[in-house]
Amino acid sequence: MSRPIAIALVHFPVLDKEGAVVTSALTNIDVHDLARSARTYGCSDYFIVHPVPMQRELTTRIVAHWTDGSSAKRIPTRKDALSIVRPVETLDDAVQALGGDVEMWVAAARSLPGKPTLPFDDARASLERDGKPVLLVFGTGWGLAPEVMDRADALLPPIRGVGEWNHLSVRAACAIALDRLRST
Amino acid sequence: MSRPIAIALVHFPVLDKEGAVVTSALTNIDVHDLARSARTYGCSDYFIVHPVPMQRELTTRIVAHWTDGSSAKRIPTRKDALSIVRPVETLDDAVQALGGDVEMWVAAARSLPGKPTLPFDDARASLERDGKPVLLVFGTGWGLAPEVMDRADALLPPIRGVGEWNHLSVRAACAIALDRLRST
Numbered sequence: 001m002s003r004p005i006a007i008a009l010v011h012f013p014v015l016d017k018e019g020a021v022v023t024s025a026l027t028n029i030d031v032h033d034l035a036r037s038a039r040t041y042g043c044s045d046y047f048i049v050h051p052v053p054m055q056r057e058l059t060t061r062i063v064a065h066w067t068d069g070s071s072a073k074r075i076p077t078r079k080d081a082l083s084i085v086r087p088v089e090t091l092d093d094a095v096q097a098l099g100g101d102v103e104m105w106v107a108a109a110r111s112l113p114g115k116p117t118l119p120f121d122d123a124r125a126s127l128e129r130d131g132k133p134v135l136l137v138f139g140t141g142w143g144l145a146p147e148v149m150d151r152a153d154a155l156l157p158p159i160r161g162v163g164e165w166n167h168l169s170v171r172a173a174c175a176i177a178l179d180r181l182r183s184t
Numbered sequence: 185m186s187r188p189i190a191i192a193l194v195h196f197p198v199l200d201k202e203g204a205v206v207t208s209a210l211t212n213i214d215v216h217d218l219a220r221s222a223r224t225y226g227c228s229d230y231f232i233v234h235p236v237p238m239q240r241e242l243t244t245r246i247v248a249h250w251t252d253g254s255s256a257k258r259i260p261t262r263k264d265a266l267s268i269v270r271p272v273e274t275l276d277d278a279v280q281a282l283g284g285d286v287e288m289w290v291a292a293a294r295s296l297p298g299k300p301t302l303p304f305d306d307a308r309a310s311l312e313r314d315g316k317p318v319l320l321v322f323g324t325g326w327g328l329a330p331e332v333m334d335r336a337d338a339l340l341p342p343i344r345g346v347g348e349w350n351h352l353s354v355r356a357a358c359a360i361a362l363d364r365l366r367s368t
Binding site: 017029032033036037039040041042074075077078080081159160161162163165166167168169171172173174175176178179180182183184 | 201213216217220221223224225226258259261262264265343344345346347349350351352353355356357358359360362363364366367368
């Protein structure tokens, strides 16, 4: 047995370069890339969290173009991927969509003082056992606001390569995190 | 000791959806994302292989914007990443830039009949020993033409998640491959 896992990409509340809490704009390639990674690693859903109705509507239109529009026939594999995308207003809406009782894990490029991290090996083992669904949360902009990190049940460790420099794109970070958690 | 590793992103010869050999267009986000992943995992160079002079010139202009232009000051970490980008005409030019004697590994989403694959664990161990520089090659479009795969010293196994579906973006595939090969 294994636990269901879903991912969420948060556009509010996130930080800007100066550390202020802002709302970031939807990025088309994030819709595609994270959906393709999520589908590859068997995620049930990919929630795109955006408080602005027009940005959720834009998400819906992008998804429809690839799931019902001309591109659905042209590239069927993209339809498979984008069919798990769910635009939602808040992270709580994502939690509710998963039944209301989930474990929330945050994947961030930095740690939060005082908040323990869950090593990837332990997280991976935990996913292989029975348990609540896991919602794995990623941020846009300069990263998730501390309030999101603080409410998480666990923080995954920042992804490091061969040194301290770890300014990965969220597309790369999501792919790596899912591979560490769920590769077979 | 460990061996130097560089990556290359090939725009020709690659396949289109019908399997014909074509030249693909440069994608701006590929310049950024693969550079950020390569920098994170300590790659010496990121070669962008394109036969069209104007596309190499465009690559140079994108890189200059982030290494010398206004954005270099605004986001210095991006400068760190993009400073390892090298536009080249052919894969042979990339090999020459690395000294002419490299081991070429291809990361492809499919295998080539009759061509053995090098498991990631073995590849990782090999990188930790002394040896020739490794050039890790990725394709755009619908993947590298067979002639590129055929000349490789080794093919890495296709990246699989939890099932057969593995239509990852090249941005995700590169991130995962480097993490499997070089994470610490």
